[in-house]
Amino acid sequence: MESLPDSGMLLAVLEQAPTLVCVSEFVSGRIVYLNPAGVDLLGLGEAVHAYARTTAELFTDVGLVQAREVESALADRGEWNGLTEFRHFVTGEPIPALISTFVLQHASGGPSLIASIAQDRRSAEDEEQRMYRALGESAYRAREQQAIADLSQLAVAGDLNELLLAAAGAAAALMGVQCSSIARVSDDGELTVLAYRGPAPSPATFAPGTGSQPGFAAASGEVTVCADRIAETRFSTVGMSGRGLQSGVCVPFGSEAVWGVLTAHSRRPRDYTDRDLTFLRSVTAVLSAAIRRIEAEAALVHQSLHDPLTGLPNRELARRQIDEALDAARRSDTRVALLLVDLDDFKTVNDSLGHAGGDDALIVLAGHLRAAVRPGDTVARLGGDEFVVVCEHVAGATEAAAIAARITGGLADLNRAGALEWPISGSVGVALSDPESTREELVRRADSAMYRAKAAGAGGYAFYDGTF
Known part of the structure; x- marks a missing residue:
């Protein structure tokens, strides 16, 4: 201490400094x-224990390797800055440090001194690691948010198949798994794979229930x-084993019942984190x-194209079906039979049974026509008591007549069996297409033929005779 300039103020600053401050003789290194921060850092107990030592004793072998470089820099430039490594005198633990060392010329012409200021890098390294982890978490969250935003956009305006593929891809990419899939649950519990990202081949199905992990997730x-x-032990892993997969997570999703299961599988054992599960739940929510x-x-x-009473296609959908049938007939050089079916004396049925009874009669007729x-x-309902049957690829009048006969004969059988509260019958008009036929024509x-059938007596059928 006697070699230091006499300055109580400077000494007070050094004593309170939070980093190591050391002064040594230039030539001897003594x-x-x-300062107290340096004493604590090196584990010396008291400063007096340092004064019998040289600076070389403060460093590990790693730190001493730099000694020649430091001495040369001090001789040439009078200063050196860089990383070094101190030794803890109790534990022997290496202490990484950032050090600045420089030459002090004695004011009275005495021997030159070396001053060193060092900062413990152990906490800094921990802080850097925390910073890197925080940056990694932030980047991952940003990728998650972007993936969910992209999926949400597809969910609003995109095609379902496109959305499912994008969701499977996002799960595979962000979780770092080998493969991911989305499978839909059928009525029998089997899962059909609709989207897959990973090595070929793609699985076609997953077994229901305990037969597979996705099946177990869907069932539970x-x-x-x-x-x-x-x-x-909860479910069979034979499928996983066959595809070289070791671990996985399955998230079922749907509105009320389970619609499907999102699965992510890895080739190595893995503990799936809360972050993983939260991301997959976000995907399945979308x-x-x-x-x-x-x-x-x-x-x-469906509501716009179907009759609310009978569940049959309505007039609009019937028009589309007729147009499509005529187009197909032209391409395949076949014929379309159009059967117009009208209940006979439906007003009497309504008057006798009431509107509810009339509705029941229409429902019975709809079921009979389908059969x-x-x-x-x-089979479609055009409105009121009028129905139409569109028959594609008919062989000719004989096949069309057989269909019409089944319709009228079946209603007659129902009446004879007493299955109806009030007997009903229907008249059927039949028209066959030719290559130039339009829907309207x-x-x-068929309408003209139906009126011919009614004129001939209730419960029969007639073909179009070429006149309107």
Whole structure:
């Protein structure tokens, strides 16, 4: 201490400094001052224990490697800055430090001194690691938010298949798994894979219930995590094993019942974190909202194209079906039979049974028509008591007559069996298309034939005779 300038104020500053401050002789390296922060950092107990030492004793072998570089810099430039490594005198623990060291010329011409100021880098390294982790978390959250935003945009305006593929891709990319998939649950519990991201081949289905992890998740309605299939006992992992997968997480989703399951699988054992599960739940929330929208839109479309009483296609959908049938007939050089069906004396049925009874009669007729026609034929209600049957690819008048006979004969059988509260019958007009037929023309022909059938007596059928 006697070599230091006599300055009580300077000494007070050094004593309170939070970082190591050391002063040593230039030539011998003997320490002449070490502040309390330096004493604590090095584990010396008291400053006096430092004064019998040289600066070389403060450093580890790593720190001493730099000694020649430091001495050369001090001789040439009078200063040196860089990273070094101190030694803790009790534990021997290496202490990384950032040090600035420089030469002090003695004012009275005495020997030069070296002053060193060092900052402990252990906490700084921890802080850097925390900073890097925080930056990583922030970047990951940003990617998550962008992925959810992109999926939400698709959920509002995109196609469902496109949305499912994007969701499977987002799960695979952000979670760093080998493959992800989205499977829809069928009525029998089997899951059909609709979207897949990962190595080929894509699985086509997952077994229901305990036959697979997705099946188990769908049946339970709960998020299902498998950290390692080796220890799994709740469900079969044969499918995972066959595809070289070791762990996975499944998240079921849907509006009311389970619609499908989002699955992420990895080739290594893995503990799926809360962050992983939160992200997958966010993805499935978007999917559930999209499915609600799509189902609501489909319900509106269905309502707009179907009769609310009978559930049959309405006039608008019947027009579309006739146009499509005529187009197909022209391409395949076949014929379309159009059958117009009208209940006989429906006003009497309504007057006798009331409107509720009349509605019941219409529902019975609708069910009878569906049963009487061929598979693939379209039965529609045009309005009131008028129905139409669109029959594609008919062989000719004989096949069309057989369909009409089943319709009228079936109603007669119902009447004879006493299955109806009030006997009903229907008249059927039949028109066959030709290559030039339009929808309007075919409907007019069937309508004309239907009135011919009524004129001939209730409960029969007639073909268009070429006159209106």
